[in-house]
Amino acid sequence: MARSSFEGEVPVEQVEVCPVTETQNVIAGKWKILILWHLRETRRFGELQRLVPGISKAILTSQLRELEKDQMINRKVYQEVPPKVEYSLTEAGKEFIPILERMGEWGKKHAVNRKTVR
Amino acid sequence: MARSSFEGEVPVEQVEVCPVTETQNVIAGKWKILILWHLRETRRFGELQRLVPGISKAILTSQLRELEKDQMINRKVYQEVPPKVEYSLTEAGKEFIPILERMGEWGKKHAVNRKTVR
DNA sequence: CGGTATCCGCCGGGATACTG
């Protein structure tokens, strides 16, 4: 997969990336969709942890950091004691919500009884 | 995560599944989006392998089997020598294409320079 | 309160060889 360093191979830079797959990668984390969904309203860290049942602090943090890197969410730190951090959607994140809604409609109609375990 | 068998725990069946996440899981395979995209037209196995550069027979087969289980694609076997198998989208699969298109638009606009490696 | 740091298990995907 263009990972070789043989001479004559296509340089990695030239491999064309599919924007659809790139988009999929942005939301590919196990909890990211739920997180984005709840971030339609600004939320604090602990609030998110309550809203996403079963997630640990460590994992929630890593998912949030990745979403932040991909510029889906903003992270606002209030310098006070006790600490307070607020997360919200960026413009890109907001524009993604309609897609989530369409995925939800499709899912209710078609992905109800899926067999593949994942 | 509701995997325990402790008494008093919520039975797995009652755990509410998010239809958006379920939808995400359907297309979560590394090559599935590309495969679905090319299957807008009916394709043969070897054709798909040429259209999805870098995928092996084994992996292509597994991705196709999963898509089939999730009822995104049809698999039609022609009983002849040499073998011939045609893949096509189901109705559910066809209805998913518009979502892929919207993901593509979003991706071209926002996911161009992502930092997260995946 | 909102995080890090560390360790670890699982499984999705890759390589390769073989087949009806």
Next chain:
DNA sequence: CAGTATCCCGGCGGATACCG
């Protein structure tokens, strides 16, 4: 031509303990 059958590896996600 269109697949199986194996073996293997990296990395995501989970558990737990500690921190400013």
